[in-house]
């Protein structure tokens with residue numbers, strides 16, 4: 110036994126000596142070349158071929174990497190002993206399984222077995238870069254048999270991309286992206302910050318006229334399933350919606366309902382954070398398909414009334430980190446080139462750049478549609494103009510259902526409650542109350558029981574209608590003093606005599622078929 114240990118020790122000594130000599134005699138480059146050659150030889154003899162899916166593709170993120178990660182976490186079977194990393198993004202409702210570094214999972218497709226390995230290596234030396242890169246290099250390596258290559262590629266990758274898209278759509282968690290960093294990119298080359306989007310608004314809870322709601326839902330359904338139609342007609346697969354109306358009528362709630370209905374992510378584009386048309390284009394290019402790109406309060410964001418000249422009166426974008434990480438100063442000679450113009454925005458929604466992805470919806474909201482440039486409202490840009498009106502009786506019924514659980518008249522106890530409901534029907538239009546205000550009253554009083562809550566609401570409606578009537582009379586009086594009443598004011602006064610006749614109609618105007626005009630909120634008072 111002793112001789113055995115002595116022989117082993119001298120063998121190891123000889124090996125260490127030989128290694129020292131090799132290192133001294135052969136330079137590092139030569140040794141690396143030999144290692145590469147050996148690697149190539151063994152790969153040449155191997156029955157498998159390998160494909161790397163890296164996390165970063167040059168300076169941008171690789172969509173296939175994200176898709177593979179999502180697909181593997183839900184479908185592939187971890188090899189025995191594999192380690193899965195578990196994570197849950199802040200506020201997300203479910204866990205995400207990921208493959209830990211250097212672990213493998215197996216999968217099969219079209220009768221062929223494949224293996225995925227997750228390889229994580231530290232990034233060596235950042236080198237020169239406009240922005241910091243992730244500290245680790247990550248990639249998935251796909252191993253398939255040489256004979257299966259034609260059968261699997263590209264069909265297997267298409268399958269993974271489709272499956273990942275479906276998983277994303279099914280998952281309850283939408284993502285809400287914001288561009289709070291201006292155009293500055295993060296380490297993965299994205300100018301958008303995602304947070305889980307869990308807005309509970311749906312078309313069921315949205316208070317608006319059921320016929321109009323059904324029309325919007327049908328339009329969205331047609332859009333989402335319209336891949337063949339858009340291809341056949343040569344149209345870009347995108348659609349624009351303009352939501353307009355007073356504050357608190359449900360414009361933002363409608364956007365959330367749209368996202369939840371279609372299973373799309375939402376990009377909330379803050380125009381005041383965007384310094385130039387070029388930056389706007391970059392933001393657009395970094396949005397994914399199946400998404401809703403929202404610009405809220407478009408009339409307040411930037412001055413968009415003149416196509417030709419840059420936005421001189423626009424709120425000045427604040428100094429912010431530029432794309433290359435430096436601080437951009439606004440003002441001076443380059444300021445004009447660094448502001449958003451109407452034509453820049455039109456290109457964003459309608460120009461060639463708007464087609465750099467598919468299945469995207471643009472939604473603009475405003476409280477003052479009359480302030481918008483007609484060019485922005487032209488058909489093809491905003492295909493559907495949706496007026497979000499004050500609360501009507503059908504909308505009020507939905508709020509009564511949401512907050513008090515009143516589904517139908519049959520649930521009301523006979524005379525008294527029924528009478529209050531009829532009172533609500535009679536006064537709701539004249540009160541010109543927003544669904545937000547109705548919701549407030551119902552939330553405040555819901556603990557006192559439905560009868561009491563409805564009575565409170567009726568009181569509020571009557572007070573408001575009386576307030577409007579007083580306001581209207583004062584206007585009429587001023588008119589008289591100024592030289593006589595005109596016919597319109599006469600009519601207004603007459604209408605206020607009876608609340609039922611003072612009614613605001615709401616309209617949806619689908620302009621996709623060539624109508625140019627915005628449906629105005631017609632006040633028939």
Ligand SMILES: Nc1ncnc2c1ncn2[C@@H]1O[C@H](COP(=O)(O)OP(=O)(O)OP(=O)(O)O)[C@@H](O)[C@H]1O
Nearest residue numbers: 314315316355356357358359360361362544545548
């Ligand atoms: N049509 C509606 N249906 C259901 N709830 C509504 C509706 N409109 C408003 N609400 C309620 O009022 C709140 C405010 O509504 P929302 O933010 O959607 O209004 P908005 O039209 O976007 O207002 P703003 O113009 O000020 O942005 C919502 O959280 C929701 O609870």
Ligand SMILES: [Mg+2]
Nearest residue numbers: 360361362405
């Ligand atoms: Mg809003």
